Amino acid sequence: MYQVNENYLKLPGSYLFSTIGKKVAAYSAEHPEKTIIRLGIGDVTQPLAPAIIEAMHKAVDEMGHAETFHGYAPDLGYEFLRNAIAKNDYQDRGADIQPDEIFVSDGAKCDSGNIQEIFSLDNKIAVCDPVYPVYVDTNVMAGRTGTYDPKTERWSDVIYMPCTADNGFAPELPKETPDLIYLCFPNNPTGSTITKDQLQVWVDYANKVGAVIIYDAAYEAYISEENVPHTIYECEGAKTCAIELKSFSKNAGFTGVRLGYTVIPKELKCGDVSLHALWARRHGTKYNGAPYIVQRAGEAVYSEAGKAQLKEQVGYYMNNAKTILTGLKDAGYTVSGGVNAPYIWLKTPDKMNSWEFFDYLLENAGVVGTPGSGFGPSGEGYFRLTAFGSYENTVKALERIKAL
């Protein structure tokens, strides 16, 4: 008789955003008269930029003619896209990353969930707390996290690095030595970030203790301040200790288009074993590439027109962030984030816990956010709002919150 993967049964509750979706759907069904404003899940609302639409139409036409039809994509992704990424996201910033160190994928969620597969099950992970739930959940599914204690809401074999107001939402080097370190800056969910000097400390630490940093730079496009690194490869020595994950979801509105990439430098080795070769093997065996049309859309992100249009789009969302940040401050909330990131992180008022505040806000203001505790125990008492709504809805949501 077959058996299931028992690690799945250890997961407490369902995936955070599935839970929120169900809760909101149930509330909507009960209160069809209420208009709900969704500032919960980090989904974008602005349409794709004209340069991208144009590129996609062109690619669709190509697929309609035998001479220009495209079947299976190359294992690592099309060169035209990998060249554009290497040049724009790395070489132009002084980071020496080559096109053949880039693996194009259908998004950073898949990559951040799958990357753990190339590592031993005995490896110990370290995560910020609070953190994007995918990092921990996928390690739970693989059987790398030990047992769950519902009281502390912690896994026995995970190293938690609290990020709270006390340390400015920046993790400190862990006391216990980890094998894999997940870092995400600008951070989801707190919206905070760290300087290049601070990131250099992590790179030096990883090289010293023999750890790999899995660096999620999905929100890089929102960086507005100087001295905040746009890629971990700006740091000395990162190529021997870091994997970087990037997404097109937030800088180009691709949440429904699906495109991302992972960088694994060829210097990154465990003894003689190249992590690049392992990931290439996974890509070749378990994946068949992002659609040609989508890879052409990705290329358009780096065109002159695309860059200008997306700068405007990011500016639009950052104006929302400012609106939320200012509005919440005016209403007396303690807030952070929202300057180098599209997320605003607020302290729940009146000692409400995160889910209590979720219900309170949904029922009294018709506004959906994300409970901080959904991202980890140190997120308890916090709440995340996103800047990805429309400007009109963002203004309306803040008016409702202020009126509470």
Place this chain on the structure above:
Amino acid sequence: MYQVNENYLKLPGSYLFSTIGKKVAAYSAEHPEKTIIRLGIGDVTQPLAPAIIEAMHKAVDEMGHAETFHGYAPDLGYEFLRNAIAKNDYQDRGADIQPDEIFVSDGAKCDSGNIQEIFSLDNKIAVCDPVYPVYVDTNVMAGRTGTYDPKTERWSDVIYMPCTADNGFAPELPKETPDLIYLCFPNNPTGSTITKDQLQVWVDYANKVGAVIIYDAAYEAYISEENVPHTIYECEGAKTCAIELKSFSKNAGFTGVRLGYTVIPKELKCGDVSLHALWARRHGTKYNGAPYIVQRAGEAVYSEAGKAQLKEQVGYYMNNAKTILTGLKDAGYTVSGGVNAPYIWLKTPDKMNSWEFFDYLLENAGVVGTPGSGFGPSGEGYFRLTAFGSYENTVKALERIKAL
């Protein structure tokens, strides 16, 4: 110090089609004057049907306007697509599959590689031999296959079910009881298939011994004979023992578009644990859906115009299959397949082994095929040609082969 997943290091050689790609590229570079005809990898060559192109243009336009923009897709896929699949691929054939038992994905390769994750590492798999390499390789990566014996080219913990001329390329029930049984009909690589009565024997067996059948029906559209099942759910009792994988790559030419789906009936349970719930959890945690544009393209496959156009496209490839089958027979080859499948399976002549014949055909006829031994030890001495080339190239390839 971190460690890698040592199971990856056990894999002998690289992924089959990556190896072929590199070999052909090297030969091409050395002989730029030769025109090579590729009948190796199962990639299609005909352009997308007009109904699909039209649907994609429309969806691209929708993505360009805020009112019709689509962000993250629902976890299981859009209802419009799941409804069309349930009706056309199942209910119209008398198989009672509901839309919420269908999980839309970016292709059957990913699904067939990832599905093993929801099962225990102690489970034993059974595979046909020869077989699509992804089934075994992904179980190797997970650590489910024991040790590899380079002499026999077999893994110690895999049950091999030989499919050779002796048994008409139809596997017999294994002597040792498996937990997971991978079946693919119409078969890749042999192009053979089994009747509904024969498949019923497998369903009854799986229910009796407590095994799950992972049924890969990627080539279903090529079935031309009666009494060959189009889905495993035509068989009594399949809903308590079978998962079905489907692809849009071969019936609609989506190898570069990326769309597939997996069916997990809600009745399929291991004790109290629903496999549907486990797969839903994986989908929610590690995946973010197929692109909206691609799901609309999938919907168009089921439109009246789409159906008519794709029937013609499949007919085009099956005419190629007939051309290959007849041509090879005329040239004195022993061949099978090609009637209910786009693959022709031939016995290599003059006691050449599979890779010898690969080199022979590439060097002397400029034709690329796939060595049977790449699909498993019982594929040694066989060779696969695909019907997915253009008609002109297929005719030319056969002329070259006949002239040898």
